[in-house]
Amino acid sequence: AAAARNYDEVRARYGQVPGGMYGADENCREGFDGPRQGTETCSFVEIMHSHEILLRVSGDCLWADRCEEVAFNSFPPSLTPDLKGLHYLTCPNQIQCDRANKAPMIENGGDMMSYSPYEQYRCCQHNVAFGWPYFAEHLWMATPGNGLAAAMYAPSKVTAKVGDGTTVTIDEKTDYPFDGVIEFTFSMARSVRFPLTLRIPGWCKLAYVNINGSAQEPVSSRWVVYDRKWSDGDKLRLELPMEISTQVWTKNRSSVSVHRGPLTYSLKIGEKWQEYDNGRPWAAYEVFPTTPWNYGLIIDSRDPAASFEFSRTGVRVGQQPFRPEAAPIMLKAKGKRIPEWQQESNGLIGEIQESPVRSDQPVEAITLIPMGCARLRITAFPRIGDGPDAKTWQKLPPKPALAASHCNPVDSIQAAADGVVPKNSADLFVGRFTWWPHRGTSEWIEWALNEPRTIGSCEVYWFDDSGVGSCRVPKSWTVEYRPKAGGPWTAVKNTSPYGVEKDGFNKVTFEPVDAARVRIRVELQPEFSGGIMEWRIGE
Ligand SMILES: [Zn+2]
Numbered sequence: 001a002a003a004a005r006n007y008d009e010v011r012a013r014y015g016q017v018p019g020g021m022y023g024a025d026e027n028c029r030e031g032f033d034g035p036r037q038g039t040e041t042c043s044f045v046e047i048m049h050s051h052e053i054l055l056r057v058s059g060d061c062l063w064a065d066r067c068e069e070v071a072f073n074s075f076p077p078s079l080t081p082d083l084k085g086l087h088y089l090t091c092p093n094q095i096q097c098d099r100a101n102k103a104p105m106i107e108n109g110g111d112m113m114s115y116s117p118y119e120q121y122r123c124c125q126h127n128v129a130f131g132w133p134y135f136a137e138h139l140w141m142a143t144p145g146n147g148l149a150a151a152m153y154a155p156s157k158v159t160a161k162v163g164d165g166t167t168v169t170i171d172e173k174t175d176y177p178f179d180g181v182i183e184f185t186f187s188m189a190r191s192v193r194f195p196l197t198l199r200i201p202g203w204c205k206l207a208y209v210n211i212n213g214s215a216q217e218p219v220s221s222r223w224v225v226y227d228r229k230w231s232d233g234d235k236l237r238l239e240l241p242m243e244i245s246t247q248v249w250t251k252n253r254s255s256v257s258v259h260r261g262p263l264t265y266s267l268k269i270g271e272k273w274q275e276y277d278n279g280r281p282w283a284a285y286e287v288f289p290t291t292p293w294n295y296g297l298i299i300d301s302r303d304p305a306a307s308f309e310f311s312r313t314g315v316r317v318g319q320q321p322f323r324p325e326a327a328p329i330m331l332k333a334k335g336k337r338i339p340e341w342q343q344e345s346n347g348l349i350g351e352i353q354e355s356p357v358r359s360d361q362p363v364e365a366i367t368l369i370p371m372g373c374a375r376l377r378i379t380a381f382p383r384i385g386d387g388p389d390a391k392t393w394q395k396l397p398p399k400p401a402l403a404a405s406h407c408n409p410v411d412s413i414q415a416a417a418d419g420v421v422p423k424n425s426a427d428l429f430v431g432r433f434t435w436w437p438h439r440g441t442s443e444w445i446e447w448a449l450n451e452p453r454t455i456g457s458c459e460v461y462w463f464d465d466s467g468v469g470s471c472r473v474p475k476s477w478t479v480e481y482r483p484k485a486g487g488p489w490t491a492v493k494n495t496s497p498y499g500v501e502k503d504g505f506n507k508v509t510f511e512p513v514d515a516a517r518v519r520i521r522v523e524l525q526p527e528f529s530g531g532i533m534e535w536r537i538g539e
Contacts, residue, residue, distance in 0.1 A: 520532075
């Protein structure tokens, strides 16, 4: 009861999203509970195992349903399809897996989303390999009366002593979770009586069982027991009809998710896998979207399921079905784009806003694939509406247009002007811009103002990780500008010194100039790199 209460409370507060998990991109945090928050790969493995243990202890089917939900939807895309690489955070809505720092929207700083085969994700490397083996161990369980229970479903084979101690082997063939038909074939040296128990998942209203060609009573309970004499060659066919359903997440901006049987569905987004050089034999990847993703769904509120059309793709369920091109099934849906829904400056998807959402864009046919197949995905969708309750999506403020002589790929240029002020110059929990690994060089960062204007000061909060890394405040710096008309970069005439203090803003004032572009030039200290936590331009 305590475990059930804990589960309900965590999901209610931080898990109002599809995929069976909750936002914990290190910790659960108040105010960071939308579908773009991530869950650590370790958490998938550990919660699946917790659910398996609770199933064993309690016999309550709910835990098996919950385990399958995580195993089939959230866990697979935490890994690359070849299982060599993984990332730290998998999110219901995740449209880019790049290396840039997304703190503080994501709690941890640094690279949390690119796929790496190496130790950068610490704990997850050790946990991830246990996910499927633990799951496989719990497909079959022993029951009272020396019987067997099929507790969760996957292609498998079990050999066990049952009934009076006779050894039986049951061969389970199925395309589950992509299909609801599961066939069991029994082999044994001599016939034996024992109870065979089958789990009927909570999403299945009525299950059909056929034993050796003879239809049994349709089953609406959660467990069904066939206590009979089984013989070599017996066949049992279980059919779990899968229906399309939608879920509205009222506590998460009334976003909507789409389900069929144990699978949740995501928008299919084109994936561009870009290898990055980690100087090691197995590749690491960033993944970028190649097709639009900012869709809201058009759903018939009287009959939501009728808004989707299920079909098979013609691809047979293979060894690794959890990748977009291997998805054996899909849903056709209708949607409209929401042009104001954009990525934030750090590459993170803009947070979802309250549905229904108004859109003047054309209706488009879109494809949904199983969430587990999608490394890039929208799973919590806005719902398109045109009634009086439909809302206009609020645009994000325009991003500062920044460029630099160089930026470390795991940092971000945009972090230099994201409005987030660090606790100190070594604060690793907020985004930063650095010229790493350039050392002792002359570098610059430039800001193209949205509108040319008169400026008279700049404030710079330097990054300096003395004691941890090799970034320091610069040896010296200057501010330059270009007017709207263009021409060469000109140094401002400063009326106060160029400061290089740590742990606060260094404000330089200068004779006002009309600027269209502003540039900071730095000379890095010999042997050291450097960077900027935050930069402000003033009157
Ligand atoms: Zn971990």
